[in-house]
Amino acid sequence: MSFPWAKQYQPTTEIGKFMDSRLPLPRFVYGALGAGYPTPKNLNYFYNFGVLAGVALVIQIITGVVLGMHYAADTSVAFDSVEHIMRDVNGGWMLRYMHAVGASFFFAVVYIHIFRGLYYGSYKPPREVLWMLGLVIFLLMMATAFMGYVLVWGQMSFWGAAVITGLFSALPLVGEAIQTWLLGGFSPDNATLNRFFSLHYLLPFVIFGVIILHVWSLHIPGSNNPTGLDVKSEQDTVPFHPYYTSKDFFGLGVYLIIFSAFVFFMPNSLGEPDNYIPANPLSTPAHIVPEWYFWPFYAILRAFTTDFLFIPAKLWGVIAMFASILLLFFLPWLDTSPVRSNKYRPLNRILFWVFVAVCVGLGVAGGKPAEEPWVIISQLLTAYYFAHFLIILPLVSRLEKPLPLPNSISEAVLSKFGGSTLGDGSRPGGAVAQPAE
Structure with missing residues (x-):
């Protein structure tokens, strides 16, 4: 803009x-x-998470490059090379923990960033491409994180690779060929580790390139804001610097404090203990589970337990897992309400928090063993997940009566302090409204 x-x-x-x-x-x-770059004057701290995601990526790239100097992508020594980094490389333990904890924090920040976009309608026109580029970044993150998890070559790494690549075998005709191509053989082995290491090293730089496109596409329509209103005049904006740079630095400080607390005091709290056992193809763990940030999708995958319409349950699970993400690409056209922000959509606001609870529930179920009651819970929550996008959201978009919108961003801001403005940003009586401090 x-x-x-x-x-x-x-x-x-x-x-x-x-x-x-x-x-x-x-x-x-x-x-x-x-x-x-003028930005809407009413951005809150939830808008910090885009910057925090960029910082998290930089931390991952820097620590990953240094770790790659000491890692050996060979099944006979991969696990020992990680232990060598932890015990013998100067500061290696800190770099490894920063990288491992950083992956979890990267996903946590991105999840909050996505849900903020869902709440304030940042996927609506004219920001559809911005939204879709963000989803591309998310998919690349998932691929990068999965391959990075395999590199440790512990028990959960090996069996996680076997299970996830085995999903492709469910595809008719070409599934087994794709699985063999991904693994470089018929089971996770040295070829798997080498190609996963190469791609894990490469993809963060691809993510960085897509982020540049993401930021570029943001600057075409300009930033969205909690009201969802378009910028109408200079009174609606403040310069990005120093107003939001100072806000971002404060948020970054809080983020780094929490991040450091995990790195130095509880670095293994977000990982699986079984991954500290060397990979053993002859010993299957009692409970194979991915990292926590994959749990909602893992729950959707396991929700299908019965063949239906001559399609195996395994294939239904794979289709549903990928569809749960692909649906988000069509969100700008599924939600047809002219009002962006849930701040002025009372019914949709309630349904949004129900949806958040469903996603959290899927995450909890995905981290539990594939047994009752978690299987039926996964099935019910999966059904609601898809119903939210395909049935509930389109209906609510047509039937809901939104609350009255303010005439401008300035009016919304000043109303919090007992003031009001006209549509052109001026106060009644001719006084010009000043930007909120």
Whole structure:
């Protein structure tokens, strides 16, 4: 979105003018993150999580590159090389824990970022491409995390690789060929470890590239905001710097404190103890479970226990697991309400929190053994998950009567402090409304 009132970058030094005429990188940064990028004045702390996700990725890339210098992608020594990093490499234990804990924190931040987008309608026009690029990043994250989990070559790594790649064997005609191609053989072995290590090293840089597109697509329509209203005048915005840079730095400080607490005091609390046992193809763990951030999808996968319409239950589970993510790509067209934010959609707001509870329930069920009552719980929650997108949301979009919207972002902000503005951002009586401090 072009803001006529946005400040333009003006280099003041000869070096700055020289660079601006040949490689205008400072102008790009100023326009994307500085005073040259006006943002809605009412963004709350939930809008910090996009920046936190970028910081989490940088931590993963830096620690991953250093860990890769000491890791050996060979089944005979992979587990021992991880122990070597932990015990013999200077600071290796910290790097390894930062990388392992960082993966969990990366997913936690992204999940909050996604649910914030769902609550405030950030997937609605004109931000459909922005939303879909975010989902592409999420899919790449899942692939990267899965392959990284295999590299440890512990019990859960080996059997997790066997189970997840085995899902592709459910596909008719080509399934077994795809599974063999993924593994480089008929079971997880040295070829599997080598190709997973290569892809795990490569994909974070692909994610970084898609993030650049994600941020670029954000700056075309501009940032969404808690009201869901479009920016109408200069009174609705404040410069990104220093207003939101200071807010982001505060959020980053809180994030790093919590992150450090896990790294230094409870680094193994988010992992599986069985993965500290070397991989043994002859000993199957009693309970094969992925990392916690995959549990909701694992619950959906296991929810199908009976063949239906001549299609095996295993294939139904695979279809449902992938469909649970692919559905999100169609969300801008499933939710047809003209109002973006759930702040002004009372019925949909209640249903949103029901949906959040369902997702949490799926996560809990996915981390439990495949036995009753968890199987029936997974089935009921899976049914509601798909009904929410395919039935409930389209119906609510048509039938719900939204609350009255404010005339502008400024009016919504100032009403919290007992003030009000007209649609053009001015106060009754002609006084111009000033940006909220």
